[in-house]
Amino acid sequence: MKDFHIHYHLDECGADEMTMPNIEKACIDLGIDEAAVLKHYSQAMPNGEKDWVCWHVQGTKELDKFLSEYRAYTPKQVKFHCGVETELLNDKGDINIPVEDQNKVDIVQLSIHFMIDTQKLPMDMIMYPDTYFCPEYGTEAGKKLWNSWLERVNSVGAEYLLEATVKGYYNAIKRFPKIKSLAHMGNGVGHLVRYGADIESVPMSRRIEIYEPLIKLMAENGINWELTSGGMWQELFNVAYKAGVSFTCTADGHQLYQGWGPLCKHTEAEEALAKLLANYK
Numbered sequence: 219m220k221d222f223h224i225h226y227h228l229d230e231c232g233a234d235e236m237t238m239p240n241i242e243k244a245c246i247d248l249g250i251d252e253a254a255v256l257k258h259y260s261q262a263m264p265n266g267e268k269d270w271v272c273w274h275v276q277g278t279k280e281l282d283k284f285l286s287e288y289r290a291y292t293p294k295q296v297k298f299h300c301g302v303e304t305e306l307l308n309d310k311g312d313i314n315i316p317v318e319d320q321n322k323v324d325i326v327q328l329s330i331h332f333m334i335d336t337q338k339l340p341m342d343m344i345m346y347p348d349t350y351f352c353p354e355y356g357t358e359a360g361k362k363l364w365n366s367w368l369e370r371v372n373s374v375g376a377e378y379l380l381e382a383t384v385k386g387y388y389n390a391i392k393r394f395p396k397i398k399s400l401a402h403m404g405n406g407v408g409h410l411v412r413y414g415a416d417i418e419s420v421p422m423s424r425r426i427e428i429y430e431p432l433i434k435l436m437a438e439n440g441i442n443w444e445l446t447s448g449g450m451w452q453e454l455f456n457v458a459y460k461a462g463v464s465f466t467c468t469a470d471g472h473q474l475y476q477g478w479g480p481l482c483k484h485t486e487a488e489e490a491l492a493k494l495l496a497n498y499k
């Protein structure tokens with residue numbers, strides 16, 4: 219089995235136990251024979267400050283420290299790759315790490331952690347990736363903010379936002395060859411749902427049509443489509459799998475066996491993929 223999304227203790231979100239020897243031991247135990255260990259990399263936060271919600275600016279200095287620890291370890295049997303997890307920022311395909319630092323790692327895992335900037339709906343600081351992060355959450359002021367945001371989301375529509383997302387991924391892959399994987403991708407609409415877009419209003423056939431250019435590009439370039447235990451829409455899986463896209467599973471492990479996101483849950487993602495494969499036609 220492969221897991222290209224394992225976090226490291228140098229990130230605040232990674233448990234202290236996430237060291238190379240411990241990660242390798244757990245991988246062997248879980249049957250993972252090829253893995254990528256990742257450092258979070260975000261050269262800027264949406265608010266222009268060092269910290270935002272649960273993300274922090276992480277740059278060259280932090281990456282270099284990670285790489286020197288990573289390289290000091292000689293694996294016994296697991297085939298390791300070093301990588302970063304960074305964010306897609308907009309529909310033009312800008313990503314949150316400069317090219318010089320992309321070139322230091324084997325793999326860039328491209329995530330969407332917060333709403334991307336699109337032409338019709340620019341990033342706005344009233345938007346939080348989860349409403350409970352909003353300082354005004356639960357208050358009248360918070361409700362007002364959310365409702366005014368929803369109005370804007372509805373006026374551009376879920377179809378436009380899905381197109382912008384797919385375009386963003388597409389452009390990023392075209393521009394940055396170190397992107398080898400789309401992180402915890404699932405249906406690729408997690409951020410849209412969290413930000414209130416009514417994705418169900420877009421017919422499945424239209425969603426698939428929007429995805430088609432990205433699917434083709436991923437298949438041609440061997441870009442991994444990463445799944446968690448949440449799986450994805452069977453119809454979209456069928457089209458992508460038929461086109462030759464490779465799917466990889468992850469628990470997005472931040473701990474080994476316990477905690478809110480342990481590596482041992484990798485097997486649940488494998489089960490989700492097995493179910494999709496069983497229903498594939």
Ligand SMILES: [Zn+2]
Pocket residue numbers: 303329331401402
């Ligand atoms: Zn992530």
Ligand SMILES: [Zn+2]
Pocket residue numbers: 223225303470
């Ligand atoms: Zn992650």
